[in-house]
Amino acid sequence: MRTAPSPLDALAPDPAKLAEILGGLPIGIAALDLHHRIVFMNKALEDLTGFDSRESAGIPCRHVLRCGLHLLGARQSETAGGREGLIKGRETDIIDRHRRKLPVRVTRIEVTDGRGEVAMYLEAYEDLSPLRDMERRLQDASGAGELVSRGEAMERVKKVLPAIAQSDSPVLVTGETGTGKDLSAQVIHKASPRARGPFVRVNLGPMPEHLLEIELYGRVAEGGEAVLGCFQRANGGTLYLSELADLPAAHQAGLVRVLDDQTIVPAGSDKGVRVNVRLVAATHKDPEELVRAGTLREDLFHRLGAVRLHLPPLRERGEDVEFLLTHFLARFAARFKKDIKGFSPRAIRILRSHPFPGNVRELKNIVEYAAMICQKDMILPAHLPGHILIGLKPGESPVSGRAAETRGRKRS
Amino acid sequence: MRTKKILIPLFRDEVAPRFDLAGEALIVAVSEDGTVEGRQNMVLPHASADDLCDLVLSRDIDTVICGGIEEEYYHYLRWKRVDVLDAVAGTAEAALTRFLTGRLKSGDMLFAGGGDRV
Numbered sequence: 001m002r003t004a005p006s007p008l009d010a011l012a013p014d015p016a017k018l019a020e021i022l023g024g025l026p027i028g029i030a031a032l033d034l035h036h037r038i039v040f041m042n043k044a045l046e047d048l049t050g051f052d053s054r055e056s057a058g059i060p061c062r063h064v065l066r067c068g069l070h071l072l073g074a075r076q077s078e079t080a081g082g083r084e085g086l087i088k089g090r091e092t093d094i095i096d097r098h099r100r101k102l103p104v105r106v107t108r109i110e111v112t113d114g115r116g117e118v119a120m121y122l123e124a125y126e127d128l129s130p131l132r133d134m135e136r137r138l139q140d141a142s143g144a145g146e147l148v149s150r151g152e153a154m155e156r157v158k159k160v161l162p163a164i165a166q167s168d169s170p171v172l173v174t175g176e177t178g179t180g181k182d183l184s185a186q187v188i189h190k191a192s193p194r195a196r197g198p199f200v201r202v203n204l205g206p207m208p209e210h211l212l213e214i215e216l217y218g219r220v221a222e223g224g225e226a227v228l229g230c231f232q233r234a235n236g237g238t239l240y241l242s243e244l245a246d247l248p249a250a251h252q253a254g255l256v257r258v259l260d261d262q263t264i265v266p267a268g269s270d271k272g273v274r275v276n277v278r279l280v281a282a283t284h285k286d287p288e289e290l291v292r293a294g295t296l297r298e299d300l301f302h303r304l305g306a307v308r309l310h311l312p313p314l315r316e317r318g319e320d321v322e323f324l325l326t327h328f329l330a331r332f333a334a335r336f337k338k339d340i341k342g343f344s345p346r347a348i349r350i351l352r353s354h355p356f357p358g359n360v361r362e363l364k365n366i367v368e369y370a371a372m373i374c375q376k377d378m379i380l381p382a383h384l385p386g387h388i389l390i391g392l393k394p395g396e397s398p399v400s401g402r403a404a405e406t407r408g409r410k411r412s
Numbered sequence: 413m414r415t416k417k418i419l420i421p422l423f424r425d426e427v428a429p430r431f432d433l434a435g436e437a438l439i440v441a442v443s444e445d446g447t448v449e450g451r452q453n454m455v456l457p458h459a460s461a462d463d464l465c466d467l468v469l470s471r472d473i474d475t476v477i478c479g480g481i482e483e484e485y486y487h488y489l490r491w492k493r494v495d496v497l498d499a500v501a502g503t504a505e506a507a508l509t510r511f512l513t514g515r516l517k518s519g520d521m522l523f524a525g526g527g528d529r530v
Contacts, residue, residue, distance in 0.1 A: 072433065
């Protein structure tokens with residue numbers, strides 16, 4: 001009596017059939033022969049390792065997958081005289097073609113033939129880097145990525161960031177200058193499933209329209225030579241367009257088409273190129289106001305505004321001012337190798353009353369300047385930049401302040 | 413005449429697929445005319461990219477031939493003026509022979525297989 005063939009028999013060992021069955025799976029799969037040589041890798045594994053399945057066929061998997069578990073396992077089994085067995089969800093790492101060490105979870109199963117003998121191995125590789133990035137951010141008590149804060153207003157923002165990152169919808173980031181729009185875009189990218197893809201930042205500031213078109217969509221020269229636009233450079237990742245309001249109306253219509261079709265047409269070509277890009281756009285102006293004024297197309301605003309992230313100005317972030325002053329002082333004191341313990345009460349008072357129109361960026365610059373010129377163990381009003389001190393009442397001048405503080409310390 | 417030194421991290425008789433997990437290393441001294449003047453196999457106390465970098469520098473190695481190496485170590489060695497031919501897959505002998513004839517480059521796959529090979 002003949003044994004019924006296992007369903008997995010259909011896989012072994014025809015690469016064309018393997019490609020058909022395994023090609024579209026979202027996790028990386030490698031088919032290995034009995035000598036652990038690559039028979040086939042699906043698209044997800046090609047993306048993860050950077051190696052092409054065809055060029056890797058016949059190569060021992062340790063040289064293509066460069067999996068830590070296998071290399072250590074092979075050495076141990078050599079000394080123990082055993083063989084590598086099944087692997088179920090073991091966490092390890094690989095080094096990809098671009099010299100990046102990536103955390104992965106590996107599972108290996110044996111594919112048997114009709115007689116129950118092992119015909120090949122299938123190995124599944126799950127990329128754990130987005131998970132690790134997310135874990136790192138959640139463990140970071142000070143906040144998401146480099147968005148440092150402690151106040152309630154910013155905590156609300158940081159709570160929604162992971163959810164925004166996990167969706168693939170376009171995002172519109174709004175907020176005054178210096179509130180952290182660029183950082184938020186990076187945090188969204190790093191915490192998203194596209195984290196391993198590129199993050200491309202484009203400033204849509206004033207530039208000639210034809211150059212802007214090439215910057216956005218690329219160009220195909222007469223000889224067929226292609227200049228990649230930012231959409232192509234960001235393929236598989238995130239494209240961050242800062243200062244959306246500076247984008248001329250004609251290009252806004254083009255952007256609407258790209259968002260609808262995920263297809264761009266490079267200058268000098270009539271063929272569309274499909275792109276897989278998540279768009280994050282930012283503006284420091286009120287987008288509703290821009291729509292009313294006719295500088296932002298309503299259809300573009302509605303497409304981008306599906307997910308909206310507003311970053312509060314520093315003056316609405318309460319306790320964050322003092323927290324950020326301390327945070328940046330520690331950073332710059334370490335950078336300039338100075339033993340600065342903090343701000344004098346008078347310096348803190350002056351800084352607390354400053355409106356910070358440039359928000360966190362301005363605060364950071366002020367602290368950097370103060371730490372740079374401070375030769376004492378405390379930041380005094382005299383160490384603050386001139387523009388902070390303009391407008392202070394005569395009794396609050398840095399000199400009188402310093403004298404008052406010195407007196408105060410002597411008394412205590 | 414200056415002797416050049418080449419280091420190849422080893423896995424069995426192959427170029428180690430990973431620099432950081434190599435348990436052995438082969439150091440070869442080569443004269444300017446390409447003659448091998450000496451070779452030494454070293455068993456490393458434990459696999460470590462940091463220790464291997466220290467070995468490369470303490471032994472005045474001119475060229476490292478290796479498999480996968482992390483960006484950080486690659487650039488460190490380059491910064492220390494060590495040539496690094498990485499992502500080389502094959503036996504150490506095949507890689508060395510190819511290097512001595514001036515034809516080895518990063519990414520060379522020296523195993524016989526199904527795809528395009530050097």
